[in-house]
Amino acid sequence: EPEVTQTPSHQVTQMGQEVILRCVPISNHLYFYWYRQILGQKVEFLVSFYNNEISEKSEIFDDQFSVERPDGSNFTLKIRSTKLEDSAMYFCASSEKRAAPPERSEQYFGPGTRLTVT
Amino acid sequence: AQSVTQPDIHITVSEGASLELRCNYSYGATPYLFWYVQSPGQGLQLLLKYFSGDTLVQGIKGFEAEFKRSQSSFNLRKPSVHWSDAAEYFCAIWGYQKVTFGTGTKLQVIP
Numbered sequence: 001e002p003e004v005t006q007t008p009s010h011q012v013t014q015m016g017q018e019v020i021l022r023c024v025p026i027s028n029h030l031y032f033y034w035y036r037q038i039l040g041q042k043v044e045f046l047v048s049f050y051n052n053e054i055s056e057k058s059e060i061f062d063d064q065f066s067v068e069r070p071d072g073s074n075f076t077l078k079i080r081s082t083k084l085e086d087s088a089m090y091f092c093a094s095s096e097k098r099a100a101p102p103e104r105s106e107q108y109f110g111p112g113t114r115l116t117v118t
Numbered sequence: 119a120q121s122v123t124q125p126d127i128h129i130t131v132s133e134g135a136s137l138e139l140r141c142n143y144s145y146g147a148t149p150y151l152f153w154y155v156q157s158p159g160q161g162l163q164l165l166l167k168y169f170s171g172d173t174l175v176q177g178i179k180g181f182e183a184e185f186k187r188s189q190s191s192f193n194l195r196k197p198s199v200h201w202s203d204a205a206e207y208f209c210a211i212w213g214y215q216k217v218t219f220g221t222g223t224k225l226q227v228i229p
């Protein structure tokens with residue numbers, strides 16, 4: 001069964017450094033998402049991406065964050081200058097469609113990248 | 119905006135006992151509902167989903183959930199819990215092009 005993959009599984013970085021988290025969505029999917037989960041808290045939506053542009057973003061997704069689809073397979077989340085509070089598990093997800101029929105808009109999640117900012 | 123409430127932060131059950139995890143949602147249209155499980159340090163695994171049709175849905179690992187529109191609920195059940203079920207469980211709703219998660223219920227299983 002096709003799956004979303006993410007690399008690395010764990011990233012440690014120093015405060016102020018830039019970090020890029022990588023995701024390979026399922027190959028025929030067109031919609032891509034990033035979520036994050038701070039330790040002990042719920043999973044929160046960050047951003048959705050379609051047709052090479054952001055379609056929706058949350059208030060968490062400020063100017064420090066950016067997303068990109070640099071080629072036909074990867075989807076990346078960049079944090080320009082990491083802060084301690086960026087430490088979290090970051091999940092990538094993808095879906096075939098955005099809306100109806102719902103079966104094709106189901107989001108498939110990757111295993112996550114644990115980001116630790118020291 | 120949609121929201122999901124999981125009123126139980128932490129539940130402890132004995133191995134072999136039945137389990138019910140509660141989930142209530144708020145959404146202005148037909149909800150698309152999910153239950154995910156997360157083991158410590160792991161990613162999210164989809165247990166089951168409800169889009170339409172039969173309101174009792176079967177999932178993996180022996181889990182089932184029942185959608186009750188009148189109560190805005192989507193409770194997760196398992197008739198006999200195994201020690202390997204100890205994990206955190208998230209109810210989620212899809213709407214407005216994103217998934218909104220509940221705060222999770224941590225399940226502890228005692229021998």
